[in-house]
Amino acid sequence: MVDSFTLQVASALVSAIMxxxxxxxxxxxxxxxxxxxxxxxxxxxxxxxxxxxxxxxPQLTNLVSGAVVNALYLSAHAAILVGVRRHLGLWPGWPLVGALAILVLGLNLVPAVQQSVALRLMLMLPLVLLLCLATLYTLWRAPDPQMRSVYLLLMGIELLFSLQLLVKIVLVALDPDMPLTLAGDELLQTSGYLAMSAFIMLTTMACALIVIRRQELELRRASDTDPLTGWLNRRALQRIASHEFARSDRTGQPCAILTFDIDHFKKINDSYGHTVGDEALIHVTRLAQDVLRGYDYLFRIGGEEFVILLTDVQSAELSAVASRLRRKVLKQPFMYGQLQIPVTVSVGYAERQLNEDWQTVLDKADRALYHAKDHGRDRVSFYNADNMLQWLR
Incomplete structure (x- = not known):
């Protein structure tokens, strides 16, 4: 069996790498x-x-404080939890880490605790276990499903380490007279040192992967997002629409595409300038978001042209959404400083019929949009159940 000294040196090296x-x-x-x-x-x-x-x-043995060793160990596990919380946008909690370290130092200075390694373990191990479980729980509650795969890696590491801590707690509780020393070679201790080295090494990898994955997603979102409005772009439309229509084939859930654009937008640009035109685009997209469902996909595919992909939507709801969108924009004129500029939108939509691909549905929604514009603008047009164009106000 590898001796404790070698395992401690290995743990120190792995910690330095982390x-x-x-x-x-x-x-x-x-x-x-x-x-x-x-x-x-x-x-x-x-x-x-x-x-x-x-x-x-030998010359340093009497200078090493078990209280400091334990406080550092507990603080290290707490720092992992702090990093997870900061990563998720939560309050990190470093002051609590400091308070916990001071508490551990104080407990370890109690004479009875100083004289018993087993008692120190029974104080320390449950606290470390709680920190590991808190890290696991925090990651489990994380809302971003696209990060779930890398979170699972760190969660698995924390779970396995928690299990070995639990085993140690049970063994020490069953045999409090176990001959343990700080430099002991008991199986309980050497296995713990080995587990700690593996934990540190794997945690380093997991933490790095979490950051790399988030940066990858941010780059993808940046490449898929229109910088002016924050809506998705044409590039994202192809990928997302293909995925959602394939899902519709599997589940049978209905989906639809709604398109709209700003009426006489070129006139706004020509009369007030492109800066005002950009602000008008932002104004309209914000109003649109207010009337749409939080899980609808929103795209800007051209200058003043927008597409909305709606999933699991019924005909009546789709009609209501389109009408609310048109009325919302009509009733809230665009304000630029003291300047009030009336803005309206024309809307077209089409529900997916059996086995239609997303390009076909988008083309029908576009034709419905131009039908609305040809019939006076500030209107909603759609393909009805008979695949015929009609409009509503």
Missing amino acids: MISLFLLYRASSRELCLLDWSAAGLLFFLRNCLSVAYFV
């Missing part, structure tokens, strides 16, 4: 402040393991 690699990754991605928290966790693990290594040096 600290340095995550800090360097932060230097390359300075917006990801969670990397600093996780790098700090590596530093705390490193200091803890350095003190443990120093305990094996």
